[in-house]
Amino acid sequence: MLSSPNSCQPTPLPRDFFDRHTLKVAKDLLGKYLLRETQAGVIHTRIVDVEAYVGPDDRASHASRGRTKRTDIMFGPSGFIYVYLIYGMYHCLNLVTEQIDYPAAILIRGIEVVENGNGPWKAPTRIDGPGRVCRFLDIDRNLNGVDATQGKLVWLEDRGENISPKQIQKLTRIGVAYAGDWAKKPWRYSLLAAKKSSEAPRRRPVKK
DNA sequence: TCGAAGATGATG
DNA sequence: ATCATCTTCGAG
Numbered sequence: 001m002l003s004s005p006n007s008c009q010p011t012p013l014p015r016d017f018f019d020r021h022t023l024k025v026a027k028d029l030l031g032k033y034l035l036r037e038t039q040a041g042v043i044h045t046r047i048v049d050v051e052a053y054v055g056p057d058d059r060a061s062h063a064s065r066g067r068t069k070r071t072d073i074m075f076g077p078s079g080f081i082y083v084y085l086i087y088g089m090y091h092c093l094n095l096v097t098e099q100i101d102y103p104a105a106i107l108i109r110g111i112e113v114v115e116n117g118n119g120p121w122k123a124p125t126r127i128d129g130p131g132r133v134c135r136f137l138d139i140d141r142n143l144n145g146v147d148a149t150q151g152k153l154v155w156l157e158d159r160g161e162n163i164s165p166k167q168i169q170k171l172t173r174i175g176v177a178y179a180g181d182w183a184k185k186p187w188r189y190s191l192l193a194a195k196k197s198s199e200a201p202r203r204r205p206v207k208k
Numbered sequence: 209t210c211g212a213a214g215a216t217g218a219t220g
Numbered sequence: 221a222t223c224a225t226c227t228t229c230g231a232g
Binding site for chain 1: 215216217218219220
Binding site: 060 | 222223225228
């Protein structure tokens with residue numbers, strides 16, 4: 001337990017946290033809190049499902065095709081976010097890990113909503129799927145490259161939750177069947193087991 | 209409840 | 221052409 005009674009000022013996870021082997025970081029992200037600052041307040045969520053994309057040889061990773069304009073951020077320092085558009089309509093949120101020039105990142109695939117800012121929308125308890133996560137948190141490519149260690153816009157917090165390895169389900173990554181042997185890597189980590197979510201309502205953009 | 213298929217645009 | 225996805229729709 002680390003929250004001192006008077007600490008109103010949250011401490012974002014520092015770069016050191018992300019600057020480690022990606023599989024370790026991925027496991028450690030489970031049970032951590034993902035915070036998103038919007039105009040309507042700060043949304044508090046808890047991470048329950050992630051996927052690791054590790055290094056230049058991981059054929060499931062965007063970085064396996066080399067350093068491009070899009071993947072540049074993955075080759076940079078850890079602790080930044082990588083946001084990309086997928087299937088023309090959805091965004092995916094990733095956290096960059098490991099050292100400079102080693103491309104690796106962790107996809108946030110599922111969250112639980114702990115506190116939902118002051119928004120008028122109804123909060124579902126759990127959101128499954130990276131596209132839904134981004135839609136709910138109002139994250140798109142404008143946030144690509146944001147430093148997630150600064151406690152602004154997007155950041156993470158440790159609230160002293162201890163996740164035992166037994167709570168972590170290792171699965172294969174989704175949607176990467178093209179990646180040959182790399183598709184078989186059990187690099188998706190999911191927290192057991194909670195309840196099945198009811199449909200996550202779509203966040204309506206503010207009408208102008 | 210489940211599977212199939214369409215939407216939709218950046219990417220290399 | 222493909223894609224680190226989600227929704228809708230129809231069948232059962």
